[in-house]
């Protein structure tokens with residue numbers, strides 16, 4: 001039997017964007033529901049040390065920060081649903097979201113905060129070395145490798161930007177690319193080639209993340225030259241996989257306007273999507289910054305935009321009586 005839940009505002013996703021949207025919406029009296037998805041707390045629950053979220057002088061733990069955000073959201077009146085949404089109908093009013101558990105959510109307004117996931121190479125040794133030297137975010141983790149040798153894997157804008165960023169911390173950055181030329185914009189390539197701290201290894205793919213020591217940590221990458229088949233090792237303590245991100249937008253593909261990379265398009269300076277009453281926040285609409293604090297910032301914006309939208313709907317309904 002279908003269980004039906006009605007709400008003025010549904011927030012899809014429980015990362016920093018979703019919980020911040022919920023905190024603002026609950027304090028505005030909207031009694032939001034956060035639908036957590038299969039990763040309650042979002043991406044930060046997959047990391048340990050967080051040193052750049054404002055307000056904490058000491059290093060904090062990602063999972064702890066997300067527990068605090070959830071507790072704050074609940075404290076101000078947010079309901080939490082442990083459910084994963086498998087289909088949405090944004091053509092109906094209220095919007096309809098169907099959960100895996102059989103619940104149907106009817107929402108007057110919707111904040112989408114489903115995030116994005118970094119793409120990885122898919123090697124078992126890469127999986128094993130996550131948190132031990134393998135990372136997908138130089139802005140997040142680069143600081144932990146100051147003064148150490150690091151490598152970046154990829155050849156697009158993100159890879160080049162990550163390599164350039166890492167030179168703030170390391171004097172020895174190796175960029176490993178599968179081809180003999182980069183896809184990155186020319187201006188970024190010029191900066192990369194001019195930077196003496198960066199060495200480029202062409203036509204090569206990583207075949208193994210190599211660990212060592214106790215506790216185990218990354219000591220190098222084994223790479224294969226795609227022309228000769230020769231395997232060699234690059235010594236490094238940090239390896240940053242920068243081959244792109246995948247926004248979680250499969251649910252909305254044919255209903256909402258997405259950009260060429262699949263991110264939800266929003267009107268500049270707002271969180272308004274192509275459908276009135278549907279707002280997007282966090283990594284699902286931001287392919288540039290992708291940080292917890294920027295996700296929280298746009299989550300706040302989405303709640304304020306949703307509150308304004310719901311107030312205007314109520315005013316119109318009253319005027320029509």
Ligand SMILES: Cc1cc2nc3c(=O)[nH]c(=O)nc-3n(C[C@H](O)[C@H](O)[C@H](O)COP(=O)(O)OP(=O)(O)OC[C@H]3O[C@@H](n4cnc5c(N)ncnc54)[C@H](O)[C@@H]3O)c2cc1C
Nearest residue numbers: 013014015017037039042043085115140282283290291292
């Ligand atoms: C290993 C790692 C370390 C990081 N370190 C830092 C750091 O030190 N500092 C920093 O600022 N940033 C860091 N980041 C980046 C930061 O985690 C992200 O920018 C931030 O989490 C994005 O927040 P978000 O709310 O947009 O989405 P996410 O955190 O990605 O959350 C998405 C949410 O959507 C839910 N969801 C998805 N699909 C559905 C669905 N169909 N139904 C219901 N729910 C759904 C998921 O369950 C999840 O709760 C790190 C990221 C990673 C991966």
